[in-house]
Amino acid sequence: MVDIATRVWNHKWKIDPIVRSLIDTDFYKLLMCQSIFRNKPDTTVTFSLINRTKSVRLADLVDEGELREQLDHVRSLSLSRGESTWLRGNTFYGKRQMFRSDFMEWFETMSLPDYHLEKRDGQYELTFEGRWHEVMLWEIPALAILMELRGRAVLRDMGRFELQVLYARAMTRVWEKVEALRDLPDLRLADFGTRRRHSFLWQDWCVQALHEGLEDSFTGTSNCLIAKNRDLEAIGTNAHELPMVYSALARDDAELARAPYDVLADWHEEHEGNLRIILPDTYGTDQFLANAPDWLAGWTGIRIDSGDPVQGAETAIRWWQDRGEDPTEKLVIFSDGLDVDKIRELSETFRGRVRVSFGWGTMLTNDFRGLVPGDALAPFSLVCKAVAANGHPTVKLSDNPRKAMGPAEEIERYKRVFGVGRQEELEVVV
Amino acid sequence: MVDIATRVWNHKWKIDPIVRSLIDTDFYKLLMCQSIFRNKPDTTVTFSLINRTKSVRLADLVDEGELREQLDHVRSLSLSRGESTWLRGNTFYGKRQMFRSDFMEWFETMSLPDYHLEKRDGQYELTFEGRWHEVMLWEIPALAILMELRGRAVLRDMGRFELQVLYARAMTRVWEKVEALRDLPDLRLADFGTRRRHSFLWQDWCVQALHEGLEDSFTGTSNCLIAKNRDLEAIGTNAHELPMVYSALARDDAELARAPYDVLADWHEEHEGNLRIILPDTYGTDQFLANAPDWLAGWTGIRIDSGDPVQGAETAIRWWQDRGEDPTEKLVIFSDGLDVDKIRELSETFRGRVRVSFGWGTMLTNDFRGLVPGDALAPFSLVCKAVAANGHPTVKLSDNPRKAMGPAEEIERYKRVFGVGRQEELEVVV
Numbered sequence: 001m002v003d004i005a006t007r008v009w010n011h012k013w014k015i016d017p018i019v020r021s022l023i024d025t026d027f028y029k030l031l032m033c034q035s036i037f038r039n040k041p042d043t044t045v046t047f048s049l050i051n052r053t054k055s056v057r058l059a060d061l062v063d064e065g066e067l068r069e070q071l072d073h074v075r076s077l078s079l080s081r082g083e084s085t086w087l088r089g090n091t092f093y094g095k096r097q098m099f100r101s102d103f104m105e106w107f108e109t110m111s112l113p114d115y116h117l118e119k120r121d122g123q124y125e126l127t128f129e130g131r132w133h134e135v136m137l138w139e140i141p142a143l144a145i146l147m148e149l150r151g152r153a154v155l156r157d158m159g160r161f162e163l164q165v166l167y168a169r170a171m172t173r174v175w176e177k178v179e180a181l182r183d184l185p186d187l188r189l190a191d192f193g194t195r196r197r198h199s200f201l202w203q204d205w206c207v208q209a210l211h212e213g214l215e216d217s218f219t220g221t222s223n224c225l226i227a228k229n230r231d232l233e234a235i236g237t238n239a240h241e242l243p244m245v246y247s248a249l250a251r252d253d254a255e256l257a258r259a260p261y262d263v264l265a266d267w268h269e270e271h272e273g274n275l276r277i278i279l280p281d282t283y284g285t286d287q288f289l290a291n292a293p294d295w296l297a298g299w300t301g302i303r304i305d306s307g308d309p310v311q312g313a314e315t316a317i318r319w320w321q322d323r324g325e326d327p328t329e330k331l332v333i334f335s336d337g338l339d340v341d342k343i344r345e346l347s348e349t350f351r352g353r354v355r356v357s358f359g360w361g362t363m364l365t366n367d368f369r370g371l372v373p374g375d376a377l378a379p380f381s382l383v384c385k386a387v388a389a390n391g392h393p394t395v396k397l398s399d400n401p402r403k404a405m406g407p408a409e410e411i412e413r414y415k416r417v418f419g420v421g422r423q424e425e426l427e428v429v430v
Numbered sequence: 431m432v433d434i435a436t437r438v439w440n441h442k443w444k445i446d447p448i449v450r451s452l453i454d455t456d457f458y459k460l461l462m463c464q465s466i467f468r469n470k471p472d473t474t475v476t477f478s479l480i481n482r483t484k485s486v487r488l489a490d491l492v493d494e495g496e497l498r499e500q501l502d503h504v505r506s507l508s509l510s511r512g513e514s515t516w517l518r519g520n521t522f523y524g525k526r527q528m529f530r531s532d533f534m535e536w537f538e539t540m541s542l543p544d545y546h547l548e549k550r551d552g553q554y555e556l557t558f559e560g561r562w563h564e565v566m567l568w569e570i571p572a573l574a575i576l577m578e579l580r581g582r583a584v585l586r587d588m589g590r591f592e593l594q595v596l597y598a599r600a601m602t603r604v605w606e607k608v609e610a611l612r613d614l615p616d617l618r619l620a621d622f623g624t625r626r627r628h629s630f631l632w633q634d635w636c637v638q639a640l641h642e643g644l645e646d647s648f649t650g651t652s653n654c655l656i657a658k659n660r661d662l663e664a665i666g667t668n669a670h671e672l673p674m675v676y677s678a679l680a681r682d683d684a685e686l687a688r689a690p691y692d693v694l695a696d697w698h699e700e701h702e703g704n705l706r707i708i709l710p711d712t713y714g715t716d717q718f719l720a721n722a723p724d725w726l727a728g729w730t731g732i733r734i735d736s737g738d739p740v741q742g743a744e745t746a747i748r749w750w751q752d753r754g755e756d757p758t759e760k761l762v763i764f765s766d767g768l769d770v771d772k773i774r775e776l777s778e779t780f781r782g783r784v785r786v787s788f789g790w791g792t793m794l795t796n797d798f799r800g801l802v803p804g805d806a807l808a809p810f811s812l813v814c815k816a817v818a819a820n821g822h823p824t825v826k827l828s829d830n831p832r833k834a835m836g837p838a839e840e841i842e843r844y845k846r847v848f849g850v851g852r853q854e855e856l857e858v859v860v
Contacts, residue, residue: 003433161642165605168598175595212591 015066017073018141018148018200022112023083023224025140026194028236030087030224031275034103035242036133039266045245046388047135049126049142050405052428053380057122062149067124068117070145074138075112084108086228093274112138132389136241139384143195146382147366151198154376169371170198174206174364178213180340184347189214189358190235191221192335193365196379196430203365207232210364219357235359237277237303237333238267241386244282244396248389253417261293268295277333278302281399284420285312289319297323301331301355307399307426309334309342310349317354327354335359337429339367362430379430400426445496447503448571448578448630452542453513453654455570456624458666460517460654461705464533465672466563469696475675476818477565479556479572480835482858483810487552492579497554498547500575504568505542514538516658523704542568562819566671569814573625576812577796581628584806599801600628604636604794608643610770614777618787619644620665621651622765623795626809626860633795637662640794652789665789667707667733667763668697671816674712674826678819683847691723698725707763708732711829714850715742719749727753731761731785737829737856739764739776747784757784765789767859769797792860809860830856 023030036043051058079087084104092098099107113130115138126142128135155163181187191210197203207226210218220233227234243260250256260282268276276299280288285307297320304312313334317327331354334346338360350356368377385405386394395406395414401423404411414420453460466473481488509517514534522528529537543560545568556572558565585593611617621640627633637656640648650663657664673690680686690712698706706729710718715737727750734742743764747757761784764776768790780786798807815835816824825836825844831853834841844850 001433001436001439003431003436006431006433009431159642161605161639165601165639168601168605171595171598172602175591175598209591209595212589 015069015073018070018145019074020077020200021083021225022077022079022107022137023087023228024144024194024200024226025137025224026192026222026236027092027224027227027234028222028238029137029140030099030107031236031271032238032242033107033133033136034099035238035267035270036136037103037106038100038270040132040245040249043132043245043249044130044390045132045135045386047128047138047142047384048387049124049146049382049384051123051380051382053382054123056150056380058146058150058382059119059122059124061153062124062146063153064117064119064124067145067149070149071115071117071126071142074141074145075114078111079108083225083228087224090228090234092234095272110134112141115142126384127387132245132386136386139241140195142384143382144197144200147196148199151368151377154372158372166368166371167202170202170368171205171209173367174209175213177340177364178210181343182214182217184217184344186351186356187214187217187343187347187358188219188356189217189343189360190219190233191223191226191364192235192359192361194221194223195384196362196382197365198368198377204230206365222359237275238279240279240282240305240396242267243279244394245386245389247283247414248386248392248394253413256414256417257291260288261296264296268299274300274331276300277331279305280316281306281312283395283397283414283418284423285315285399287419289315292319294323297325301333301357303333303335303359305336306403307336308424309336309346312399313346313350313354328352329355331355331357333357333359335361337363339363366430381428381430397423399423400428402426402428445499445503448500448575449504450507450630451513451655452507452509452537452567453517453658454574454624454630454656455567455654456622456652456666457522457654457657457664458652458668459567459570460529460537461666461701462668462672463537463563463566464529465668465696465700466566467533467536468530468700470562470675470679473562473675473679474560474820475562475565475816477558477568477572477814478817479554479576479812479814481553481810481812483812484553486580486810488576488580488812489549489552489554491583492554492576493583494547494549494554497575497579500579501545501547501556501572504571504575505544508541509538513655513658517654520658520664522664525702540564542571545572556814557817562675562816566816569671570625572814573812574627574630577626578629581798581807584802588802596798596801597632600632600798601635601639603797604639605643607770607794608640611773612644612647614647614774616781616786617644617647617773617777618649618785619647619773620649620663620787620789621653621656621794622665622789622791624651624653625814626792626812627795628798628807634660636795649787667705668709670709670712670735670826672697673709674824675816675819677713677844678816678822678824683843686844686847687721690718691726694726698729704730704761706730707761709735710746711736711742713825713827713844713848714853715745715829717849719745722749724753727755731763731787733763733765733789735766736833737766738854739766739772740779742829743776743780743784758782759785761785761787763787763789765791767793769793796860811858811860827853829853830858832856832858 087099113134116127118125128138191207207221220235222236224234242263246263247259250259302316313332320327362379366379393407395410517529543564546557548555558568621637637651650665651657652666654664672693676693677689680689732746743762750757792809796809823837825840
């Protein structure tokens with residue numbers, strides 16, 4: 001029996017909203033938002049959408065009107081009472097009241113600022129300019145909306161059973177990954193796949209499948225809404241935008257050289273335990289660690305997000321040893337380009353030498369490769385990054401020059417200041 | 431939003447019934463039932479469940495109490511007004527009022543007779559004794575119930591997502607079959623999978639998937655309830671029970687030799703066009719055709735249900751040619767042990783030589799091979815057959831001696847009367 005009121009209510013939606021909640025975002029965005037809200041409340045930042053996969057012509061695939069409707073819908077959202085209660089009352093990484101009252105009061109009444117959208121060369125130029133702690137909240141919904149609208153465009157003409165079998169195939173693939181991982185001893189793995197997910201419902205399914213299939217080896221999800229709805233841990237620490245903006249604000253080379261450590265000093269003051277995770281690759285891991293102050297070696301672990309992951313983890317282990325730390329008590333979080341084979345390989349390579357954890361993203365929540373003609377649902381490399389702060393361009397070097405961004409002359413300056421030499425180029429799939 | 435009344439109503443079911451309608455059965459059972467109701471209303475017949483796959487110990491797998499509940503539920507069913515309207519008002523094979531008023535009046539008020547159930551050597555002995563046109567209606571529900579209870583037993587301890595992935599894999603397999611068949615020119619294929627289906631909902635899904643995927647090449651389903659609900663053609667003609675019971679009733683060898691033709695004479699009188707399909711293999715195809723009266727060669731086609739199908743169809747083509755008929759205007763229906771490869775092979779072998787149609791059964795509605803540990807969901811060979819009529823045992827020789835049944839001395843007598851020599855043994859999977 002169909003509930004008639006539900007059916008009538010569903011007919012009243014003008015659109016099928018992709019993002020329906022301000023906490024349908026990565027946990028670390030909220031952590032960083034709070035930190036920025038306290039430490040850099042007056043900084044003006046520009047975030048910009050960047051499609052690294054030029055062959056996917058988003059503006060040809062996705063209708064501009066639909067995109068605007070989805071973005072406008074996100075602007076109409078505000079934090080619900082239940083969401084606020086969850087953020088205020090929950091335990092994150094063993095700590096209660098992770099979110100301070102002044103931050104929550106602001107968050108409860110904010111809505112996302114305006115966006116600027118135009119088409120150019122088959123791509124969308126989508127930018128957000130305003131106070132850092134406001135525009136930074138656009139990153140995840142903007143990416144999730146574009147990923148899902150692209151999927152909807154591809155699926156538009158498929159039949160009902162054809163669609164069901166498409167999802168059956170994708171489910172089977174996720175489950176085969178579960179089966180390939182469930183026997184790995186000491187596996188600790190979380191979902192980091194919000195930004196490039198196929199869709200919200202699909203991410204929700206993947207998270208639940210991993211929870212059932214991997215049991216305690218599945219440690220949680222970066223998505224706050226799914227963590228709340230499914231009674232899971234919300235997972236995450238910090239991202240490149242912090243050192244990138246801090247660095248862009250530096251007034252000279254000396255301040256620039258200090259900026260990546262200043263930002264972690266602010267973080268150190270606010271967070272403890274598992275939230276003290278170093279993300280070292282923004283301006284090259286080797287130099288970052290070599291020049292790091294000793295208190296940073298006391299942090300819980302490190303996140304390897306670019307470059308060759310084995311090399312990155314070996315560098316971290318040597319660094320801890322040099323600083324008199326015991327690597328077996330340290331945590332290495334791998335979060336770049338993961339899939340089953342790499343997870344197994346990394347897990348086996350570092351077992352017993354360091355604690356290992358995985359933040360599994362795109363190949364968990366968007367592996368539809370080969371499932372439709374022309375591979376039109378294959379994941380692609382879409383990012384949304386801080387490109388300027390108070391009028392100065394940001395720069396990222398990364399451990400993989402293909403992930404570098406910023407004006408050429410600024411990249412050269414950063415390389416000089418941070419002492420970065422030759423880097424190995426690695427293919428960027430997602 | 432959940433409809434509260436629905437939720438409360440669902441809690442009131444004492445069991446989850448497997449067969450919920452008297453027309454959740456094969457169309458040809460109703461056709462034969464009407465014919466028997468007219469021609470042999472006083473014959474007493476015993477139907478008996480026979481599990482040819484002894485390794486599947488049904489009585490160990492399936493709880494006797496649950497089995498009795500399901501069988502008792504079927505006994506509580508009577509024809510609904512809508513079902514009666516559909517049988518009375520529908521067009522079957524282009525003919526209105528296929529079911530006569532006297533038959534419909536009886537069918538509207540009947541319920542299934544009692545059953546006899548006991549356990550022996552890990553198997554269920556399940557028999558139905560009574561008037562032929564009543565007990566014969568037990569065949570399909572009894573098989574469907576045992577198949578589905580066995581499936582439920584195997585699935586009992588699986589997790590929610592594990593189950594979803596199991597069905598995802600099975601759906602993918604069915605769809606791969608659709609994809610392998612959809613380019614076959616002139617394909618005509620119907621679902622004959624009711625009796626050995628994995629479950630009702632699964633058969634319903636398979637039928638709809640074939641309808642979407644094969645479009646006009648999918649000609650309908652033998653299941654009346656699904657045909658009614660999904661607005662499809664109900665498909666079917668006649669089965670071995672007719673010649674088997676007519677033969678068991680023969681008082682001497684001369685009557686026995688005539689019996690398989692007598693039954694078709696009765697059928698000839700009642701049916702025309704596509705319902706005039708010969709099922710020649712009950713006592714050996716070669717001799718049956720050689721001794722057949724000329725009017726039988728005028729029938730529309732032949733159904734090949736045992737033995738080597740290519741050989742069977744070649745025999746039929748030669749027979750039509752010998753009797754001055756044009757084989758290209760005749761129909762051959764293949765219905766034994768079909769799967770994609772065999773359908774493709776038979777389709778290609780006989781294209782242009784004879785009209786070909788497929789009645790696809792177990793490997794359509796119950797192909798869960800290899801999907802659970804120990805292959806515990808693999809289909810197996812369960813049948814429910816007329817074993818006696820008015821106290822005389824029935825006999826089937828078939829074109830495959832492994833499908834033969836009856837007391838040894840009676841088999842010898844039938845072989846002599848029908849002139850059946852050496853036969854080739856073929857494996858019986860389902």
